[in-house]
Amino acid sequence: MMKIHGMEEAQFSPLETARALAAQFAKSAVARDQLGGTPKAERDELRKSGLLALIIPRTLGGLGASWADTLETVREFARVDSSIAQVFAFQHLMLATVRLFGTESQWQPWFRETARNNWFWGNALNPLDTRTSSQVVNGQREFHGKKSFCSGATDSDMLIASAIDAVTQQLLIAAIPTAREGIILHQDWDNIGQRQTDSGSADFEHVRVEESELLTQPGPLSTPFACLRPLIAQLIFSNIYLGIAEGALAEARQYTLKQSRVWSASLASNIQEDPYTLLHYGEFWVGLEGARLLTDRAAALLDAAWASAEQLTEQARGEVAIAVTAAKVATTKAGLDITQRMFEVTGARATTAALRLDRFWRNLRVYTLHDPVDFKLRELGDWALNQQYPTPSFYS
Template sequence: MTVQDTVQDTGLRRVPYYGNASETELEQWREVAQQVAGTLVQDALERDRKNQQPFAEVQLLREAGLLNLLVPAEFGGAGAHWETAFDVVRILAAADGSIAQLLAYHYINQSGIAFYAPAEAQGKWWQRTVEGGWLWGDSVNPVDPDLTLSVEGDGYRLNGAKRFSTGSGVGEVIVINALVQGGEYDGQILAFVLPRDIEGLEIVEDWDYLGQRLSASNSLKYHNVRLEAEDLLGFVTDEPVSTLLTPGIQLAFANFYLGIAEGALERGKQILLGRKNAWLFSQADTYSQDPIFQRTVGELKARTAAVAALTEKLGRKFDALLSKAGDVTQPERAALAVEIAEAKVVSTEVGVEVANRIFEVTGSSSTASSVGLDLYWRNVRTHSLHDPVDYKKIEVGAYFLRGESQPLSLYT
């Protein structure tokens, strides 16, 4: 069997996501996420400083059932909804932004089964991911297009390099998108799923950045990697429902920026309540009773609550649109993408602001390395630079003023 033989009609006649999450589902998985977050928060700072590949953290996610949260129940998964997944990411981010990112990317990468694979091939992939307990990493950074996919007999050869390949250091499999050079599908983009230990794949452990240190976002080098028919996931197309992957990951970003903000607020609250004295000019007995500090915390809390209300609404809208599967229209897709861009803008700004200004109420002693309050700022500051938020503002403004949508990409 050749790669070409496996490429059937790529029209997504169905995706395995239907309806909206029930309150029972949301409560069940929020509880699971809180338990996992409770474990992660205990040594988040220590693990961050060690800057090691997060194999143990992935196993924690696996044992909690979170890796298969979005896998259809008929294939052994939880059969949950994206609203639930976004909530899980948000909860984990309050404890450990790196692991929240890792899980968010996993959900997006794994869902390539629904968005790229032809309907008749999806069952095989869902079964394999459940049976293998796979965490899905990726190697699709679109601003680093240095992969060469060339036809060779009944398969392909892959060469080149990719930076910022989240999850690649610990994922059982890695999704790659590459432009075909030559052959029947010349000029088209194919998605493949590669095992982490495939011959010719070099994992370069060079992720040494300000924050998100445990996201396993290494560089990858491909040295004449052979791709077979069974590695093919499908075509990357501009079908509206399949392109919802991009708004999906942007909404995941908004949720883990929100989660980081909530985590910083909670940690700041603990520090503030633990201070038994007050500023020497204050009329209050303690810092937490001082109206100046109450005002600052109240402002940050209110802005965070507003972002939460927006992201929660959009999680439900995302599920509702996915339920239409192949009937999703481009205008519907564009409208939701802009709403999610709005959430990306405010979650970025609020996340960075909260993680920064929480120091105003916790004081100079909270900057001690042993306190670790800087972890929230380092994480949100690092990832919020993923794609310039100013371009999201332009995306929103162009749509509002002129009804114009940005060109399709892995950012819009």
């Protein structure tokens, strides 16, 4: 049996392991939010934990978790540190990418090596950034150019990268070792939130790409099953948004109970009975509960679609898309509401920089701008009025 931290596989609980790691990460979350940069020690703990192989089938050396269980683990991290949650979640999104876009002879060896060597996968795909081109020079294919928003690329072992074929103008996606000559990752991510995701830029200087590393069969967005990739990404976002909101509510509750004071005009004798405080918490709970139910329902539908594999129909894929889009909208709205209004139930003293409670809003505000939620509402409106499923793209 595989041993992880001295435990037999039969006794190993990924969620319990994630909770233990999250408790550990929480101790330094405030300081690391201020510091920014790469959470190297935390990434190494994830490597040692075995959780990087969470979604990999047991037959290939992984833990064989469902998407629902994997996303619950992502949410566990997001409650205390959404940067770590993002790079951890993108690990599984990158693995899903090679599974969905590549052949068995490609993804199965990569899965085995990932499970065996605790590989971390990073992202350099960003299809909207077309500055990286690809051409064949002296019989060898190369990627050359720049790429932005390369989340988790720093300290990774493998990269999913994209380029535009200079001849056909086709989007090419490849899985390549991060250490390959010509790949330069820049430490230029310094945003107000998600400060330890290393979502900066990269240069590809005539980087060699083997034909066996190109994901062309079946390729991006080529079949209903391959079109699950953007839905997995969107549901990852929803779970991280939800985790951030849950973490914000938990910290607000602790502060309210231990530190907040009843306003002088209140008729309540203590903060637990103040009607306006209770009103806010009631509204927070309703928003979160609805978002949770929609998010969990979407995960269940995703698991069913994933199990269908190449037999997945366009209609079944469309049903997943509607569920995921609804979850994305709900978690965005509920999360932004809670992370902004949490100070109304904690008070002025909770704004001290030492607590950095604003990090929940900053992280969520940055991440929810990934792609406009207005367009998600338009897609849902098209479904509600015209019964039209969202057209598959890298964002729908």
